[in-house]
Amino acid sequence: MARKIAVVLFNLGGPDTEKDVQPFLKNLFRDPAIIGAPLPVRWFLARLISSTRAPSVKKNYAMMDAGGGSPLLPETKIQAEALTEALAKRYPEDEVRCFIGMRYWHPFTEEAAAEVKAWGADEVVLLPLYPQFSTTTTGSSLTAWKKAYKQPVKTVCCYPFAEGLITAHVERIMEAHKRAGEPGNVRLLLSAHGLPEKIVKDGDPYQWQCETMADMIAGRVPSDWEVVACYQSRVGPLKWIGPPTEECIAEAADEGKNILIAPIAFVSEHIETLVELGEEYRLVAEQHGAPSYTRVEAVGVHEEFISMLADQVQDALREDLSIRSCAGSRLCAGSWSGCPNTQAHTGAGKLVNADQKADA
Numbered sequence: 001m002a003r004k005i006a007v008v009l010f011n012l013g014g015p016d017t018e019k020d021v022q023p024f025l026k027n028l029f030r031d032p033a034i035i036g037a038p039l040p041v042r043w044f045l046a047r048l049i050s051s052t053r054a055p056s057v058k059k060n061y062a063m064m065d066a067g068g069g070s071p072l073l074p075e076t077k078i079q080a081e082a083l084t085e086a087l088a089k090r091y092p093e094d095e096v097r098c099f100i101g102m103r104y105w106h107p108f109t110e111e112a113a114a115e116v117k118a119w120g121a122d123e124v125v126l127l128p129l130y131p132q133f134s135t136t137t138t139g140s141s142l143t144a145w146k147k148a149y150k151q152p153v154k155t156v157c158c159y160p161f162a163e164g165l166i167t168a169h170v171e172r173i174m175e176a177h178k179r180a181g182e183p184g185n186v187r188l189l190l191s192a193h194g195l196p197e198k199i200v201k202d203g204d205p206y207q208w209q210c211e212t213m214a215d216m217i218a219g220r221v222p223s224d225w226e227v228v229a230c231y232q233s234r235v236g237p238l239k240w241i242g243p244p245t246e247e248c249i250a251e252a253a254d255e256g257k258n259i260l261i262a263p264i265a266f267v268s269e270h271i272e273t274l275v276e277l278g279e280e281y282r283l284v285a286e287q288h289g290a291p292s293y294t295r296v297e298a299v300g301v302h303e304e305f306i307s308m309l310a311d312q313v314q315d316a317l318r319e320d321l322s323i324r325s326c327a328g329s330r331l332c333a334g335s336w337s338g339c340p341n342t343q344a345h346t347g348a349g350k351l352v353n354a355d356q357k358a359d360a
């Protein structure tokens with residue numbers, strides 16, 4: 001009998017218009033996965049930070065061609081369509097529908113749960129659009145989902161080392177290199193969203209996954225390139241993991257490198273790629289006299305990426321265990337409380353082949 005298969009895509013969400021920026025920020029900073037303080041303090045901080053941060057953030061949202069809001073939802077819808085198409089081919093007997101559950105803006109995770117219930121899904125697969133597991137992203141979305149949807153589901157924890165993801169990144173990088181006129185003397189910066197150091201010390205596998213993934217990409221680009229993993233988007237007074245992307249750009253520019261910069265923790269375009277990498281950091285490179293600065297596009301609907309997402313769904317559906325991806329691949333390292341995996345991750349330290357090159 002034909003089944004109804006719901007695939008729920010988790011992402012962060014973003015404001016639809018300028019007036020949504022502050023409430024969106026307030027939702028984000030109210031999340032205990034983002035600010036660990038007790039509730040009254042957290043709500044106070046969320047109100048304070050969102051109102052002081054909103055004016056400058058609004059300017060950044062206005063720089064994108066998205067009506068003063070974020071292009072994340074339209075981009076995610078395009079990915080959802082591509083994934084639905086890929087899954088329809090794999091499950092011709094069944095009805096597959098993708099739902100979008102955003103953590104801090106519409107359509108909220110809870111709205112997605114209500115839609116899935118109303119649709120009457122027989123199978124539900126939760127698929128984060130975050131390749132690496134972090135308690136601040138996938139973990140937080142899972143917490144929200146579990147409150148809203150009580151029936152059994154299959155969960156994909158993360159897929160940072162999946163072949164299709166790595167291939168898609170390498171192809172986007174080589175496309176950008178071509179666009180730049182195939183310069184020599186390249187330093188490739190693989191930039192991920194940062195995290196407060198404390199979150200990693202408490203066992204979050206995100207940094208380890210980012211840096212291991214960066215190592216895999218480094219092994220697949222021309223061997224004369226230098227490759228550095230770095231972290232962008234620091235927010236607030238805490239110490240964050242590094243090195244900061246901005247410093248790596250300044251250093252590469254000072255050394256006369258042709259800079260290629262690729263986002264490795266985002267799978268679509270939004271404020272962090274278009275404005276931060278595309279505009280703000282470009283200025284840093286120019287100010288430091290970089291001979292060139294080229295932004296690599298997010299994987300988006302790269303065929304290999306979408307096909308890899310379909311593989312994740314298929315694998316999750318094949319398993320009897322509800323937490324197959326975590327149990328099977330030992331990736332989220334137990335930092336999500338639903339995960340049986342107890343392997344400890346310490347964070348691999350600074351990657352990449354820079355050390356090997358210095359030794360060579």
Ligand SMILES: C=CC1=C(C)c2cc3[nH]c(cc4nc(cc5[nH]c(cc1n2)c(C)c5CCC(=O)O)C(CCC(=O)O)=C4C)c(C)c3C=C
Binds near residue numbers: 014015196271
């Ligand atoms: C890998 C993905 C992400 C991690 C990890 C992450 C952690 C994290 N983020 C903040 C604070 C902000 N993030 C903001 C935007 C934003 N963050 C991600 C992804 C991750 N965040 C995305 C995809 C986006 C873009 C949203 C959109 O516009 O559609 C923002 C808002 C922008 C700004 O104010 O600069 C904030 C704030 C923290 C504190 C954190 C870890 C603790």
Ligand SMILES: [Fe+2]
Binds near residue numbers: 193233
């Ligand atoms: Fe963020």
Ligand SMILES: [Fe+2]
Binds near residue numbers: 157
């Ligand atoms: Fe896990």
